[in-house]
Amino acid sequence: MSYIIADCLVKTFGAGASAVPAVSEISFQIAPGEFVAIMGESGAGKSTLLGILGAMNAPSSGRLLVDDIDVYRLHAEQLADFRREYLGFVFQSFHLVSYLSVIENVMLPLTVTRRSKTEKRAMALEALSRVGLTEKADRLPGEISGGEKERVAVARAIVNEPPILLADEPTGNLDSRNSREVMHLFQHLNDGGMTIIMVTHSAESAAYARRVMQVSDGRLQEDRSVIAAGLRMAS
Amino acid sequence: MTLKLISLRNLMRRKGKAAFILAGLVIGVATVVGIISFVEATTHDIAHKLEQYGANILIVPRTENLSLSYGGLSLGGVSFDLEEIRESELARLATIKNHRNIAAVGPMVLGVASVEGRRILMAGVDFRAAGILKPWWRVQGAYPDANGILLGSEAAGLLNLKAGDRLPVNGLDLTVSGILEPTGSQDDQLAFAALTTAQQAFQKTGRISMAEVAALCKDCPIEDMVRQIAEVLPGAKVMAIQQVVKSRMEMLAQFSHFSYGISGVILFIGGLVVLVTMMGSVRERTDEIGIFRAIGFRRSHIMRIVFLEAGILSGLAGIIGYGLGLGCAQAALSLLSESHGGHVPFNPALAIGSLVLALALGLAASAYPAAMAARLDPNEALRTL
Numbered sequence: 193m194s195y196i197i198a199d200c201l202v203k204t205f206g207a208g209a210s211a212v213p214a215v216s217e218i219s220f221q222i223a224p225g226e227f228v229a230i231m232g233e234s235g236a237g238k239s240t241l242l243g244i245l246g247a248m249n250a251p252s253s254g255r256l257l258v259d260d261i262d263v264y265r266l267h268a269e270q271l272a273d274f275r276r277e278y279l280g281f282v283f284q285s286f287h288l289v290s291y292l293s294v295i296e297n298v299m300l301p302l303t304v305t306r307r308s309k310t311e312k313r314a315m316a317l318e319a320l321s322r323v324g325l326t327e328k329a330d331r332l333p334g335e336i337s338g339g340e341k342e343r344v345a346v347a348r349a350i351v352n353e354p355p356i357l358l359a360d361e362p363t364g365n366l367d368s369r370n371s372r373e374v375m376h377l378f379q380h381l382n383d384g385g386m387t388i389i390m391v392t393h394s395a396e397s398a399a400y401a402r403r404v405m406q407v408s409d410g411r412l413q414e415d416r417s418v419i420a421a422g423l424r425m426a427s
Numbered sequence: 428m429t430l431k432l433i434s435l436r437n438l439m440r441r442k443g444k445a446a447f448i449l450a451g452l453v454i455g456v457a458t459v460v461g462i463i464s465f466v467e468a469t470t471h472d473i474a475h476k477l478e479q480y481g482a483n484i485l486i487v488p489r490t491e492n493l494s495l496s497y498g499g500l501s502l503g504g505v506s507f508d509l510e511e512i513r514e515s516e517l518a519r520l521a522t523i524k525n526h527r528n529i530a531a532v533g534p535m536v537l538g539v540a541s542v543e544g545r546r547i548l549m550a551g552v553d554f555r556a557a558g559i560l561k562p563w564w565r566v567q568g569a570y571p572d573a574n575g576i577l578l579g580s581e582a583a584g585l586l587n588l589k590a591g592d593r594l595p596v597n598g599l600d601l602t603v604s605g606i607l608e609p610t611g612s613q614d615d616q617l618a619f620a621a622l623t624t625a626q627q628a629f630q631k632t633g634r635i636s637m638a639e640v641a642a643l644c645k646d647c648p649i650e651d652m653v654r655q656i657a658e659v660l661p662g663a664k665v666m667a668i669q670q671v672v673k674s675r676m677e678m679l680a681q682f683s684h685f686s687y688g689i690s691g692v693i694l695f696i697g698g699l700v701v702l703v704t705m706m707g708s709v710r711e712r713t714d715e716i717g718i719f720r721a722i723g724f725r726r727s728h729i730m731r732i733v734f735l736e737a738g739i740l741s742g743l744a745g746i747i748g749y750g751l752g753l754g755c756a757q758a759a760l761s762l763l764s765e766s767h768g769g770h771v772p773f774n775p776a777l778a779i780g781s782l783v784l785a786l787a788l789g790l791a792a793s794a795y796p797a798a799m800a801a802r803l804d805p806n807e808a809l810r811t812l
Contacts, residue, residue, distance in 0.1 A: 248721060248806040269725045276723020283809065287718045291440040292433070299428035301722045312428055348722070 196222040196245070196356070196387070201254035203240050203410075214240040215251065216410040222389065222403075224355070227382040229401035230391045237410035238391045239360060245389060246358050247275050258356070276301060280349030284361035286341040288333040288348075295320065295329040298347045305352065319347040323377060339370030346377055350386070357381060359390040363397050375400045430728060434735035441708065445740060448704045448789075452744030453751060455697025456785045459690040460752025464771045465759050466686045484640035484653060488512055489664045511536075511634035512663050514622075520640070523655035530641040531559035534622055537636040538629035540596045542618075547582060549596065549618045551625020560639050561614070568605025573624050575604035579615040583607075596620075597628040694788060701792035705737065709800045716800050717808025726801035733797035734790060741789025745782035752781070 203215040214237045222228055232238045243249030244256060247263050256263045258278060266274055275281075280301075288297045298316040307315070320326045323343040328336055333344070342362060349357055359378070363371035371394070379400050382388050390401065398404050399418070406414035438445045488511060514534055520526065533556035540549040554570045568590035571577050576594055578586070583606045588594060592603045601620065609615055626632045642652050649667045657665040709716070716729055756771045 243806045246721070246806075248804075248809075269727070272720065272723050272725040272728075275721065279723075281721050283718075287714065287809070289433075289715055289718065291436045296428055296432070296436075300719070303428045303430060303433070304724055304728050309428075316428075 195224055195257075195259060196389075197255075197257040198222075198245070199255040199257065201241070201244055201251045201256065203237075203244060203249065204252045213410050215244065217254070218407075218410075218412045219254075220405065220412065220415060222387060224387055225382070225385050226403055227378070227388045227401045228390070228403045228405060229398035230389065230405045230407055231393070231395075231398055232407035234393075236407045238407045240410075241407060242358055242360055242389065242391045246279055246281060247271050276304070276352070278354055278356055280352075280354040280357045282342070282345050282349045282357065282359040282362045284364040286333070286338075286345045286365075288341055288344055290333055293330050293332055294325065294336065294344050297333065297344055298351050300348060301352050315351055316347070319351040320344075322350065322381075323347045337370075339366055339373060342366055342370065342374050343377065346374065346381075350381060354386075356387045356389065359388065359392075361392055362390060363392065363394055368396075371397065430731050431735055434732050434739060437712075437732075438736055438739060444704055444708055445736075448701050448737075448740050449744055449747075451697045451700030451704070452741055452785050452789055453748045455694045455788060456744055456748025456781050457751035457755060458693040459784060460749050460777060460781050461755040461759070462686045462690050462752075463777060464753055464756035464774070466683055467774075468756065468760050468771050469763075470683070483649065483668045484642055484656065485666045485668065486512065486517075486638040486640065486656065486660060486663050487666070488636070489662055511631060511636055512638070512660070514626075514633050514635045516660055516663075517635075517638055519659035520656060523652070523659055525642075525652050525655060528642050528652060531556045533557060533560040533639040533641075534635040535637050535639065536622060536625045536629060536631050536634065538597075538625065538631070540618065540628065542586060542594060542596060545586065547586075547618055548616065549576075549620060549625060549628070551620050551622040551628075553622050554619075556639075557619075559641050563610060564614075565608040566605040567608060568603075571601075571604035571619070571621060571624075573621050574599075574601060575620070576601040576624075577605050577607060577619040578603055579607050579617045579619075580609045581615040582618055594618075599624065599628050694784075698788050698792040701737070701789055702795065705733065705793045705796035706799065709733065709796045712800070713803060713808045716803050717805045720803065720805035721809060729801045729803075730797040733793055733800050737789040737793035737797075738786060741785045742782065744789065745785030748785060749778050749781040 198218060198220050201215055201218045202213070205212045205214055216237075218241065230238045230241060240249060244251050247256075247266075250264050258274075261274070263271070263274060289300065292300070295313070295316050298319050299312050302312040302315060305312075317326060317329065320329055323346050325336075325340060325343055325347065328340065333341055336344070342365070346362075349359075357378070362374055362378070366374060375397055378388055378390065382402075388401075390397070392398050401418065403415070403417050405412055406416075517532055517534055520529060520532055523529075533553055536551040538549055538551075539546050541547075557564065566577065568577075569575075576596065578588060583589065583603070586594075588603050588606075590603050590605050594601050594603055596618075601624070607614060607619070620628070622635070623632075626634065640656070642649065653665050653667045657663070719729060719732075720726075753771055753773070760771060
């Protein structure tokens with residue numbers, strides 16, 4: 193279980209008069225097992241914030257602590273190890289590798305770990321079974337639907353059982369039925385104790401979260417729990 | 428799932444690009460292998476032909492009593508009356524480091540014979556060695572046996588002798604076995620007998636006046652051989668006929684340098700083909716590399732993927748390039764060599780060298796694209812999508 197502390201995060205693109213602030217002094221804490229939706233208009237800075245939380249985009253200032261690890265004090269290779277061990281990523285455009293089969297895509301994060309082939313395959317099949325795609329393990333990404341691609345992306349993100357799942361507009365390219373399936377999947381993972389931080393435009397998707405952060409002009413405008421409001425969907 | 432599998436799958440997916448890189452490397456390696464094989468085979472052929480120009484090292488007694496010109500070349504001091512070398516000492520030539528470069532050794536005993544009131548220079552030679560040392564000799568008649576004598580064309584004319592005539596020399600009754608066709612050298616004025624016959628005639632049994640050596644010097648500096656022979660024959664003066672040797676060496680060296688220069692240029696172009704194609708491939712895969720980095724691949728893992736791809740293609744190129752180069756060399760040798768023949772043998776060192784060369788070239792040319800891929804910022808890479 194990982195405790196996340198964002199301490200006065202600032203991200204500015206450019207310098208001098210042309211400097212554009214993307215994230216301005218955002219601070220928050222996320223407890224283990226939380227399901228957080230980050231909402232905001234396009235250009236509000238939510239994807240930049242997710243990049244910072246994903247150890248991929250160093251802030252101009254401020255600190256990100258995960259389990260007391262000062263993430264951006266790690267050097268490049270340690271950051272890669274951190275991402276592999278702590279984080280799972282789900283992207284809006286799936287970002288599956290087109291020439292690898294479904295199960296090989298799911299196994300990707302395990303490629304650089306010291307596990308046997310059998311163990312890696314078993315873990316990938318387990319992840320695929322969690323998203324209900326075992327029977328399509330040997331298909332290529334081009335041979336499955338958009339909803340299935342997203343579920344493969346989720347399987348890839350959870351295959352090494354990271355404590356934190358980061359999702360960038362996970363339902364952005366899906367129809368409502370597939371969106372619901374993916375969100376149910378997220379809810380299920382969260383019920384199992386996984387911390388989920390999701391950037392979304394969709395209020396419907398955000399309704400699955402226990403906490404919603406509203407970002408506007410790079411600032412955290414609102415940070416509220418939505419359990420009390422009864423917005424969390426039933427499993 | 429392994430990095431090797433990712434590399435293999437990517438190569439299979441981008442067959443056109445892989446084939447282009449492979450072709451670039453194969454052409455480079457095949458050119459080098461072909462040129463080296465052709466140069467080696469041709470050099471061997473040229474060296475063999477050059478040996479037919481005759482002796483290139485002279486061994487004479489260490490004396491300064493008499494100087495004479497022989498064969499249009501300066502022989503230095505040769506004293507055939509006062510100083511000799513023991514014939515048995517020539518066996519020491521087989522002990523020098525470069526003894527394999529010795530093609531022939533021609534011992535020679537010289538003496539003055541009186542024939543019908545005329546004085547004639549007579550040389551006792553080993554006629555088998557003379558076949559290598561004096562390939563320009565053409566004989567009307569036959570080479571002499573122990574009781575025969577071969578006359579130079581001018582000597583035969585002055586003495587008015589022809590093949591079959593008898594000629595008493597220093598108490599020996601010899602028969603003229605043949606007349607040497609004009610050579611344009613001092614040989615035209617000499618009489619030649621078998622070495623033992625001449626030694627007997629001049630009472631120099633077991634002794635010689637000088638020796639000629641034909642050295643195959645494509646792989647050795649002639650000066651080294653001269654030094655080595657001088658070391659085993661301390662009582663003799665050893666001289667290289669520099670003009671002949673140097674021209675041989677220079678001719679071979681120029682041919683080799685030109686060929687290696689061409690190889691270098693083609694290798695450079697092959698390297699550029701790999702570099703440019705790999706860079707294009709890395710650029711096309713920005714998203715993929717971004718995903719790999721995002722899910723925890725280290726920079727070193729990305730570099731290994733690129734290097735594995737380059738390594739697989741380079742290894743293949745090394746094998747194919749060697750075979751192709753050997754085939755081209757064989758074809759070129761058949762077309763270009765004077766004898767329209769010759770065989771380019773399998774050379775294990777060259778085969779290993781071509782593999783190493785292909786790997787080195789492929790990996791070196793992929794180093795920058797690999798570093799470029801490894802440096803990709805995952806956030807930037809994914810933002811481009």
